[in-house]
Amino acid sequence: MCLGIPMQVVSCQGSTALCEIQGVQHQIDLSLVGGQPVGQWVLVFLGAAREVISSERAKQVQQALLAVESVMRGEATDLDLLFADLVNREPKLPDHLKASLESSVD
Template sequence: MCIGIPMQVIEPRGESALCIYRGETGLVDMMLVGEQPKGAWLLVFLDTAREVISADKARQITDALEAMRLAMQGETDIDHLFADLVEREPELPEHLRS
């Protein structure tokens, strides 16, 4: 299994880009998404950008990854990291509704 990491472009370099996540930089292959401007958010798997995402989506993914890290350390106070889900009723996908 591979987990996507939200990274922000800090320097476009044509077929690659220098990106940052949690203070660490890395060179990301941009072949699947094309060149992106400085400040763009990407969902990165194994040093390859697979999707251009919004800043809000990047924050949600970052929060979920942080919740996972905390849970692995035994922390249970992680609801604040799922603010978009707390107090929301689950919805069935359209094809399962009848």
């Protein structure tokens, strides 16, 4: 399993950037997302930025990762607080699956 880590661009030079998460800086490959301005959030997998994300999305991912860490440590955590964006929300099917479901009902 590969987890995406949200990191913020500190400096950018060509197809690489110095990015930071929790005070730790990493050299990140930007080949898939292109050069990014300082302050931009990117979702990083195995040393490469795969997606440009908003600060709100970065916070959601960070909270989800905190929840996973808490569960792995066996700590009782209010997971609803860490997954607030999912509480009281019905899952939505992607459009291509909705179409498939509707055609199978007909």
